Amino acid sequence: MSSVLYDAPGPRTKRTSAIVSTVVGLVILAALGYSLLTLGEQGLFGADRWNIFNDPLVWLDLLRALGNTLQAAALAAVGAVILGMALSLLRMAEHRWIRIPVTVVLEFLRGLPVLLMMVFFWGVLGLDSFIAVVLALVLYNGAIIGEALRSGIVALPKGQRESGLSIGLGSLQTRLVIEFPQAFRNMLPIIVAQLVVLLKDTSLGYAIGYAELIRRGRLLSENFGASQYGFSVFIVMTAMYLVVNLTVSTLARLAARRRGTKDVDPVIAANTKDPGASV
Amino acid sequence: MNAIFDNLGLFGEGFGNTLLLLLGTVLLALPLGLIVAAMRISPFASLRWTGTVYTELLRNTPLTLVFFFLFFVMPKLGVTVDFFPSAIAALTLYTAPFYAEAIRSGVNSVPVGQAEAARSIGLGFGQTLTLVILPQAVRSVIPPLINVTIALTKNTSVATAFFVFTLVSVLTRLIRSNPADLIALFLGIAVCYLLITIPLGQLADRLEKRLAVAR
Numbered sequence: 459m460s461s462v463l464y465d466a467p468g469p470r471t472k473r474t475s476a477i478v479s480t481v482v483g484l485v486i487l488a489a490l491g492y493s494l495l496t497l498g499e500q501g502l503f504g505a506d507r508w509n510i511f512n513d514p515l516v517w518l519d520l521l522r523a524l525g526n527t528l529q530a531a532a533l534a535a536v537g538a539v540i541l542g543m544a545l546s547l548l549r550m551a552e553h554r555w556i557r558i559p560v561t562v563v564l565e566f567l568r569g570l571p572v573l574l575m576m577v578f579f580w581g582v583l584g585l586d587s588f589i590a591v592v593l594a595l596v597l598y599n600g601a602i603i604g605e606a607l608r609s610g611i612v613a614l615p616k617g618q619r620e621s622g623l624s625i626g627l628g629s630l631q632t633r634l635v636i637e638f639p640q641a642f643r644n645m646l647p648i649i650v651a652q653l654v655v656l657l658k659d660t661s662l663g664y665a666i667g668y669a670e671l672i673r674r675g676r677l678l679s680e681n682f683g684a685s686q687y688g689f690s691v692f693i694v695m696t697a698m699y700l701v702v703n704l705t706v707s708t709l710a711r712l713a714a715r716r717r718g719t720k721d722v723d724p725v726i727a728a729n730t731k732d733p734g735a736s737v
Numbered sequence: 738m739n740a741i742f743d744n745l746g747l748f749g750e751g752f753g754n755t756l757l758l759l760l761g762t763v764l765l766a767l768p769l770g771l772i773v774a775a776m777r778i779s780p781f782a783s784l785r786w787t788g789t790v791y792t793e794l795l796r797n798t799p800l801t802l803v804f805f806f807l808f809f810v811m812p813k814l815g816v817t818v819d820f821f822p823s824a825i826a827a828l829t830l831y832t833a834p835f836y837a838e839a840i841r842s843g844v845n846s847v848p849v850g851q852a853e854a855a856r857s858i859g860l861g862f863g864q865t866l867t868l869v870i871l872p873q874a875v876r877s878v879i880p881p882l883i884n885v886t887i888a889l890t891k892n893t894s895v896a897t898a899f900f901v902f903t904l905v906s907v908l909t910r911l912i913r914s915n916p917a918d919l920i921a922l923f924l925g926i927a928v929c930y931l932l933i934t935i936p937l938g939q940l941a942d943r944l945e946k947r948l949a950v951a952r
Binding site: 471496658662 | 781794800801805814815852856862893898905919930
């Protein structure tokens with residue numbers, strides 16, 4: 459354990475560190491203990507608070523709701539990536555009368571809350587709540603991914619485009635065949651991170667009555683008695699979300715690593731075991 | 738257009754609440770984010786772990802679920818707070834890790850040589866951080882901090898689903914009574930949001946350009 463910011467610990471630092479760790483540990487334990495105790499006093503860990511989970515139908519209901527969440531997320535992810543690619547190309551088009559309107563639309567989409575778009579599609583245009591959720595997510599995340607791709611293209615060395623043009627490729631061809639694949643690869647971590655955001659944002663469907671995980675969970679606990687099961691259902695829902703999101707996040711990290719982009723991150727590097735990695 | 742002027746009061750209330758949510762959360766989440774960031778780069782493993790677990794936990798939980806916790810679970814635990822403070826608490830808990838990550842990546846953007854130079858002339862951890870790293874980190878931290886704030890502006894809308902009257906609530910309330918003017922109302926609300934987000938975005942871009950250092 460070493461970092462550029464501080465030395466390998468000597469005896470005195472080790473002692474301070476041990477004291478700090480103990481104090482922090484105790485504070486956290488005390489806080490956890492207190493909350494667990496309060497929860498326990500209210501009987502939240504009693505079997506009668508959790509027995510709905512003996513019923514396979516309850517699990518089936520929650521898993522189906524999770525399926526709805528994932529379905530909306532998957533469809534929206536595909537749509538957002540495709541829209542993002544299209545928008546990034548149009549945004550960089552040579553003709554002003556394509557570029558400028560697209561820029562305005564992008565700014566508009568990026569600046570609005572997803573929930574407002576969902577309410578618009580569902581309440582104002584009267585679309586089905588599933589379609590409203592997917593459409594809003596596609597538009598919003600497509601705009602963001604489009605901007606990411608564009609900055610990826612801008613960041614490429616100028617010579618890439620020049621050499622494409624000089625071997626006789628057209629402007630659009632150069633963009634599609636030479637620049638785009640590189641930009642996409644460079645921006646992959648950002649795109650995947652945005653897809654995690656997209657996955658989390660499906661939960662906004664809660665507000666417009668799409669039967670995603672949180673809405674079903676709420677209905678479920680209300681059917682069985684919210685005061686009795688509200689807590690246990692919340693815990694199960696959180697666990698489900700964490701499992702899914704942490705999996706996707708880990709995949710994102712793996713994708714970034716496989717590409718060989720080392721985090722330019724001295725502090726993280728410094729916290730790895732190899733002291734040489736900190737430079 | 739008339740629908741907007743007829744409901745100017747509602748618009749004012751929604752806009753005011755949205756701004757209040759935004760300001761309240763920034764004031765609370767920024768210090769919390771700073772603390773979490775400091776924890777994550779500190780020499781003490783226990784603090785690093787606490788910061789990392791908090792960050793990972795909140796970053797992988799949907800905001801709706803955080804709201805859900807504060808509005809439906811906390812009362813069952815005997816903590817009853819008004820809707821508005823609860824909404825600010827939910828937004829703060831959710832936003833702080835993003836601020837923390839922005840600050841931390843800013844610290845990381847300072848070249849290692851700077852820290853090495855500081856350490857080699859005998860500065861300690863605290864001195865290295867406050868005298869050498871942070872002053873240089875500030876310039877690369879401000880644009881991402883603004884970007885998190887823009888995201889926060891949009892996230893305040895989630896409070897709509899949890900009994901807080903935001904700009905989006907203006908639309909949901911008038912859906913039944915003004916079916917003919919909904920598009921105009923939607924555009925009015927959109928403009929209100931863009932009034933906050935676009936200037937902030939321009940500011941971030943401009944600062945990014947001005948503060949960029951060739952390294």
